[in-house]
Amino acid sequence: MITLNRMRFLAAAAVLISVPSLTWGSGFALFEAGARAGGMAGTMVAVGDDLSTLFWNPAGMAFQTNEGVQLMIGTTLIQPRQTFSGSSPYPGQGYTADQVEQTFFPVHLYLGIPVNDRLEVSFALHNPFGLGTEWDDDFLGNYISKKADLMVFDLGASMAYQLSENFAFGIGVDYMYTTIELTRDIGLINPFNQQLSTVAETTLKSDGINSAWAWNAGILWKMGAGFSFGASYRSEFTINGDGNASFTQVPTGNPEFDGLLGTIFPFNGTVPIEATINFPDFWNVGLAWQNEKWTISGQYGVMGWSVYQDLPIIFPENPEFSSVREENWDDAPQWRVGVELRANEHWSFRVGYLEDETPQPAAGMSPLLADATRQAYMGGLSYSTARFRFDIAYEDVDPEVRSTGGQSSDGFNGVYDADSPLLHMSLTFKF
Amino acid sequence: MKKTLFATCLVVLLATLPAAAQVDFTNYVALGDSLTAGFASGSLMNWYQDRSFPAVLAQQAGAPVFEQPYISEPGVGPIFELVALAPTPIIAPVGLIPGQPTNAEYPYPYNNLGIPGADLYDMIFQTGDINNLLQGNFENVMFDIVLRNGINTALEQAIGLQPTFVTVWIGNNDVLGAVLSGTAIEGVTMTPVDIFAGLYSNTIGALYTNTSADIVLINLPYPTEIPFATTLDPWVDIPGVGRWYLVADTGVLTDADLVTLSAGDLIAQGYGLPGGPPLPDNLNIFTGEPGVVLRPDEVAAINAQVDAYNAAIAQAGAGFFSSVFDANALFSGIVSGQNVPTYGGVSLTADFLLGGIFSYDGIHPQRIGYAVLADNLIQFINAEYGNTIPRVNMAEVLFEGDWQTPGVSPAKARETVMSREALQQLLQLAPPKLDQAPRIRRPSPALPGDISRDPRRKPDMIP
Numbered sequence: 003m004i005t006l007n008r009m010r011f012l013a014a015a016a017v018l019i020s021v022p023s024l025t026w027g028s029g030f031a032l033f034e035a036g037a038r039a040g041g042m043a044g045t046m047v048a049v050g051d052d053l054s055t056l057f058w059n060p061a062g063m064a065f066q067t068n069e070g071v072q073l074m075i076g077t078t079l080i081q082p083r084q085t086f087s088g089s090s091p092y093p094g095q096g097y098t099a100d101q102v103e104q105t106f107f108p109v110h111l112y113l114g115i116p117v118n119d120r121l122e123v124s125f126a127l128h129n130p131f132g133l134g135t136e137w138d139d140d141f142l143g144n145y146i147s148k149k150a151d152l153m154v155f156d157l158g159a160s161m162a163y164q165l166s167e168n169f170a171f172g173i174g175v176d177y178m179y180t181t182i183e184l185t186r187d188i189g190l191i192n193p194f195n196q197q198l199s200t201v202a203e204t205t206l207k208s209d210g211i212n213s214a215w216a217w218n219a220g221i222l223w224k225m226g227a228g229f230s231f232g233a234s235y236r237s238e239f240t241i242n243g244d245g246n247a248s249f250t251q252v253p254t255g256n257p258e259f260d261g262l263l264g265t266i267f268p269f270n271g272t273v274p275i276e277a278t279i280n281f282p283d284f285w286n287v288g289l290a291w292q293n294e295k296w297t298i299s300g301q302y303g304v305m306g307w308s309v310y311q312d313l314p315i316i317f318p319e320n321p322e323f324s325s326v327r328e329e330n331w332d333d334a335p336q337w338r339v340g341v342e343l344r345a346n347e348h349w350s351f352r353v354g355y356l357e358d359e360t361p362q363p364a365a366g367m368s369p370l371l372a373d374a375t376r377q378a379y380m381g382g383l384s385y386s387t388a389r390f391r392f393d394i395a396y397e398d399v400d401p402e403v404r405s406t407g408g409q410s411s412d413g414f415n416g417v418y419d420a421d422s423p424l425l426h427m428s429l430t431f432k433f
Numbered sequence: 434m435k436k437t438l439f440a441t442c443l444v445v446l447l448a449t450l451p452a453a454a455q456v457d458f459t460n461y462v463a464l465g466d467s468l469t470a471g472f473a474s475g476s477l478m479n480w481y482q483d484r485s486f487p488a489v490l491a492q493q494a495g496a497p498v499f500e501q502p503y504i505s506e507p508g509v510g511p512i513f514e515l516v517a518l519a520p521t522p523i524i525a526p527v528g529l530i531p532g533q534p535t536n537a538e539y540p541y542p543y544n545n546l547g548i549p550g551a552d553l554y555d556m557i558f559q560t561g562d563i564n565n566l567l568q569g570n571f572e573n574v575m576f577d578i579v580l581r582n583g584i585n586t587a588l589e590q591a592i593g594l595q596p597t598f599v600t601v602w603i604g605n606n607d608v609l610g611a612v613l614s615g616t617a618i619e620g621v622t623m624t625p626v627d628i629f630a631g632l633y634s635n636t637i638g639a640l641y642t643n644t645s646a647d648i649v650l651i652n653l654p655y656p657t658e659i660p661f662a663t664t665l666d667p668w669v670d671i672p673g674v675g676r677w678y679l680v681a682d683t684g685v686l687t688d689a690d691l692v693t694l695s696a697g698d699l700i701a702q703g704y705g706l707p708g709g710p711p712l713p714d715n716l717n718i719f720t721g722e723p724g725v726v727l728r729p730d731e732v733a734a735i736n737a738q739v740d741a742y743n744a745a746i747a748q749a750g751a752g753f754f755s756s757v758f759d760a761n762a763l764f765s766g767i768v769s770g771q772n773v774p775t776y777g778g779v780s781l782t783a784d785f786l787l788g789g790i791f792s793y794d795g796i797h798p799q800r801i802g803y804a805v806l807a808d809n810l811i812q813f814i815n816a817e818y819g820n821t822i823p824r825v826n827m828a829e830v831l832f833e834g835d836w837q838t839p840g841v842s843p844a845k846a847r848e849t850v851m852s853r854e855a856l857q858q859l860l861q862l863a864p865p866k867l868d869q870a871p872r873i874r875r876p877s878p879a880l881p882g883d884i885s886r887d888p889r890r891k892p893d894m895i896p
Contacts, residue, residue, distance in 0.1 A: 088828075089824075090808075090823060090824035090825060090826045090827070091776065091808050091824045091825050091826065091827040092776035092777050092826075092827040092828050092831075093777060093828045094826035094827070094828040094829065095823065095826065097828065142777055142828055143777055143778070144777075145777050145778035145779050146777060146778035186778075189777075189778070189779045190779075190787065191781075191786075191787050191788065191789040191801075193515055193518055193522075193786040193787055194515055194518070195834045196789070196792075196799050196800070196801065197831070197832060197833065197834045198779060198789070198831040198832055258517065258518050258519060259518060261519070262518060262519050411775070412775060412777065412778045413774070413775035413776040413777055413778065413779075413780075414776075414777050414778065
């Protein structure tokens with residue numbers, strides 16, 4: 003006889019194999035740490051002369067003790083767009099789908115407080131990782147992902163100390179807090195018509211305190227003749243998160259099959275889940291040249307995405323649903339260059355360019371994240387007074403059109419074409 | 434200047450020549466058994482024939498014609514349906530009245546010459562006459578449906594068509610009987626390896642010699658891995674007793690034993706249970722009643738037989754410059770989980786009823802399984818011959834509903850996984866050679882005399 007155990011196994015397989023990875027762009031890192039930095043491609047590691055250096059190089063704060071107490075607040079409006087063109091065998095040649103348009107607002111809030119003319123303590127809140135994806139209800143990748151939201155909040159404290167007139171270091175600690183919500187459908191073969199049928203919708207959602215500690219450090223050396231050199235490091239961290247999973251039954255039209263599924267899936271209420279996510283470290287070195295009017299800066303960095311090798315999702319009370327998904331990401335290098343012109347005491351202008359290699363193998367590309375090596379062009383301006391500065395920058399992130407090459411581990415092959423306009427805005431107050 | 438002109442002409446010439454290595458689907462012929470015919474859920478029926486792997490392959494490759502011996506609903510024999518799922522799945526034929534041929538007047542041999550129930554010997558030597566069927570004689574029904582003229586065998590008709598491309602997937606029924614009867618006896622339920630190897634080599638040699646077709650051979654999966662053999666556990670949970678290992682007439686079963694779907698009906702009657710009669714382990718050679726248990730040594734013997742057949746297939750492929758598609762690896766990869774077909778996050782398995790690959794008979798694929806096979810074969814042909822055949826759109830396949838026949842009432846429910854009628858229908862596919870052993874025991878090594886005909890002559894007309 004066909005036992006319920008076999009049904010349970012198949013249902014479990016339908017859950018596990020489709021548990022998605024928590025992955026978004028450039029991996030899923032965000033570099034939106036301030037509008038001035040955003041206007042010059044984030045090339046602040048060797049510059050470090052405003053509060054956004056708290057993300058790029060904490061040592062830079064040591065050279066800002068004469069600015070008094072500073073407060074920067076801002077956001078970046080991100081409107082990711084993505085079009086998917088399918089190929090056979092699934093979802094088929096000619097199939098296309100557009101990601102639902104969404105707008106995200108990662109924040110940055112920085113406070114710098116000079117202790118004396120060599121030491122500054124600072125506090126920061128920003129989003130170093132995040133973003134989300136959503137597809138229409140009729141999307142054929144619905145068994146992989148329908149909607150996903152992930153956001154990491156970094157609450158940091160750091161100190162920067164000027165060892166000499168030309169050399170400073172900074173160190174900081176980061177409290178990382180994560181929220182995750184993933185929704186998708188579960189598909190099974192309906193034995194009565196041998197057709198793939200949607201039998202449930204499931205949502206995995208974080209709850210409680212899903213957090214971890216990390217640290218960062220940097221040095222900044224003003225070498226003379228306008229040149230400066232900086233290096234910084236932000237550590238990796240691991241979120242061992244708790245959450246819950248809910249399953250909502252989708253009737254197939256066959257009461258017998260639906261009834262049997264009701265004995266297998268926990269349709270009423272929620273069940274606990276546990277997940278472990280490794281986030282990468284990030285190191286940078288930069289070189290800059292400045293005079294009274296110009297700043298020219300470049301930097302090279304690597305995100306250590308090779309820590310993201312797998313994603314275990316554990317159902318403590320439903321171990322048959324537990325899974326470990328292979329990711330096998332690689333470290334990802336990036337190049338950035340930026341130029342700033344200080345036209346007069348109020349206005350300054352800047353442009354930048356960056357290239358950021360994808361860490362994601364083609365096999366892992368999915369509707370949740372189809373990452374690609376990206377180029378971005380940006381330009382911005384600032385208006386400043388003695389106690390106030392407003393920065394704004396526009397950035398066009400243009401990932402390469404990338405195909406899964408028939409290698410999708412989800413069996414969802416095709417070409418992803420994405421772009422994201424970003425609008426950075428920051429206000430800085432000096433007290 | 435002359436050199437440049439010559440080089441230009443050469444480039445133009447090469448560019449305009451067809452890629453000689455590519456498979457030409459102008460006249461594609463599929464030789465084989467039920468798996469080639471598109472047999473599913475115990476039946477040969479038009480809905481599934483249109484979804485057979487050769488039909489899908491021909492369609493994807495743009496073959497101008499691919500004719501099949503269509504049978505109207507509910508097929509021959511009447512197709513199985515799932516009558517109930519819980520507490521015990523019940524599978525039975527939809528009725529007793531079979532479908533009828535709808536393409537018997539086609540004046541040439543069919544492109545799909547897959548004959549359900551045919552083994553290698555049958556493909557070479559067996560004929561069929563449509564008049565038998567029209568007169569109500571169903572004894573040789575599948576051969577009568579496919580071959581029709583009463584004169585030419587499947588191999589002869591294939592050669593007569595002078596195909597440009599041939600697939601050969603034969604040999605499954607040379608070993609399937611061992612699983613259906615729960616008994617592995619070479620010469621009775623399995624064709625001896627030396628006979629198989631000799632016949633197979635001669636068959637491919639005949640195709641190679643008498644046609645100019647590209648030939649793709651398809652090797653054999655292990656029949657011990659099909660749901661018919663892997664679905665039932667060797668034990669049952671009995672309230673108040675706990676896990677009870679079934680008892681066969683050769684002793685208590687263990688976890689290493691396979692219990693075939695044939696046992697479902699018997700277990701429901703108390704066979705193998707406390708106080709009940711034992712399950713028949715092996716084929717009763719006097720009554721023909723099948724055994725329902727495969728012991729580990731039998732499983733090993735069946736798999737070794739398949740390995741030996743596959744070695745013969747590989748040897749024939751090498752000897753006659755024919756490619757061999759590894760269906761054994763494809764299916765074993767699905768069973769083991771090493772190569773699971775996954776589409777849009779949904780993985781198909783070899784599990785019965787819910788896995789998506791197999792039909793209700795537990796032996797043959799359903800349309801999704803045939804499409805997976807065709808898609809893998811397309812990839813193989815593209816890689817092997819440089820074709821650019823588009824892959825199968827599995828989204829269309831997965832979301833397509835199964836065959837439905839309004840007005841056909843469900844068969845009477847039975848308290849078993851598979852009804853006795855359904856089982857008997859299946860057992861006819863590869864009956865043990867109890868009364869006709871000489872036919873396969875020592876066949877003449879010579880092929881039919883008219884097989885070495887002029888390869889350029891016109892195809893035979895079918896009356």
